[in-house]
Amino acid sequence: MSDTDTVPNAAPSGQRPADKAPARSFLNQLELDLRLLGMVGAFIIVCVVFNVLTDGRFLTPRNIFNLSIQTVSVAIMATGMVFIIVTRHIDLSVGALLATASAVMAMMQTRWLPDMMGLPLGHAALPWLSILAGLITGAVIGAFQGWLVGYLTIPAFIVTLGGLLIWRNVGWYITSGQTIGPLDETFQAFGGINGTLGAQWSWIAGLLAAVVAVLALWSARRNKIGHGFRVKPVWAEAVVMAIIVGAILGFVAILNAYEIPSRVLARDFAARGAEMPEGFTASYGIPYSVLLLIAVAVVMTVIARKTRLGRYIFATGGNPDAAELSGINTRLLTVKVFAIMGTLVAISAVVASARLTNHSNDIGTLDELRVIAAAVIGGTALSGGIGTIYGAILGALIMQSLQSGMAMVGVDAPLQNMVVGTVLVAAVLIDIIYRRRVGGK
């Protein structure tokens, strides 16, 4: 792709048959992104090290399940932060905006809709109307900040620094500083443990995803052949497909291996007035929140790579003047990018407050730093123009793994933050060295 693809694939196809191309190494033939491999490698190392340090407690289905639901909120926002940073801006207000969006949603479902609209608590429309209100809040506030940045040319750092102070306290005023809860049960299903697909549907979702991935790879290949471009050998394509399918199904298998504790099951049966059969087991499977993250990741990746909007975002980041001279409305683009960020913040607010089962004033505190760190660890360059969605999600995953791994090992909290800070700086250094090596800028 146009952003960080560094695998040498400049062989002049159409001029000489591919089989005469110089012998290429195994990895080259697979045409995998080296940066992606590097980050996956780093993630695996983190996991293995903590697994050894915790005597095998780190890589259990239960911990992997927890890790994935803990990552979702920051990861969703990190995908939006990629667009912000790629266009050479920054958003320091995401944690505070998350609190405002969360406050609006909590008040909608517990006070405003029941009191003003007369919808009783527990009404089926409550969670959805609340989420809608939250999304609109996030998008409008995001767009407003984008307008201040794009049209009034106030630096994004300042606008969102102001936003950081403003939105957290707007959230405070909306709720009068109270903790609002418990939230609607359907709403809570987006939080993680309270809403999962179960074993059977998880397998179905996994198989579906695998089929879609294989079809997508295959149609991309057919498209390339249709234009007479060089494609990688069939076996290499098959290996890549096998890796992807294996990863998807492996992830599902791990999540399905985490069984619901029997006392929880017994309680559920008791609540329905039934007796739990002897030896009955059930798995959690894929949490809805993780599905939400995957959906966001797919949509954001498609926007980044396949739409004009995405192309303009990266072009503007690479050279704002060139983008403007090419007829791109970079001001409006800034508004759009910040509106996307605000919407994603609201989605994260759903996940975060649902996970806590209530809204509290300090929700999302310091999330702006985690989100920026995730995007940057994931290879997003602050100088603009470079960044990937999968990188940001991997960055969030690596940070969350470090943090919860250290917590499991029993590292002091201050030391944990020192390590994460060091990793952030080191990750950027490695990225700079890597880019210099492969001859980028």
Added chain:
Amino acid sequence: MDKQSDPHANGAPDPRASGASPLVELKDIRIAFGGVQAVDGVSLDLYPGEVVGLLGHNGAGKSTLIKILSGAYKADSGEIWINGEKASIHSPRDARRYNIETIYQTLALADNLDAASNLFLGREIVTRMGFVDDARQEAETRKIMARLNPNFRKLSEPVSALSGGQRQSVAIARAVYFNARILIMDEPTAALGVHETAMVADLIKELKAQGLGIFLISHDTREMMELCDRVSVMKNGQLVGTERVEDVTEDDILSMIIMGKNPKRDAA
């Protein structure tokens, strides 16, 4: 302005005499940036198949004038006529509608994108679903590059990995692909080596032969004498004069640039 600004002052035969309407007419263009009159009542014209050079010191107003035509700046007063009709150009997008393409001194490419993405920037080919059709863009880029610069191979790498000449050929390909009729080249060879400069010069000749009108800005007087049909010299935002290249020597041009007047004209 005085009589020197009249392009028909010396009646040598040229395409303009045929009665064809000029491709571009800039009439009495003025623009000021906070007190400084960057362009002060300049009139220029350009005919199909003609290269008009713009010369002058840094800050003479050449680039500013040309940015008004390309939509990057908006003139305070004056008119732009295209094909004998009054045109309103308020943005680069407007300029493109009049088939005006600009190749900038600063190589206006997004370094992080590949050649095809740059070529189609702002005018992407989309599929029926509305997604950018990268494969088709690359195929089209390959076709046009085969014509303009057969050595061009690095199609799927960011243009930051390309040499100056290769980058300039991407910019020129952009103009050619979208059927520019009016081409503005702002120091197209400033960042290039000898061989690449020659390549761009050949391209200019070819485009001229195809009937495009080209405004060329350069500091290299010799290059201008070779490539242009007419040269216009600017100083302090004003037009010193427009001359057919066969009527003047390099020294005449230099004194126009430096002293702001044509010694021959004054002698006559």
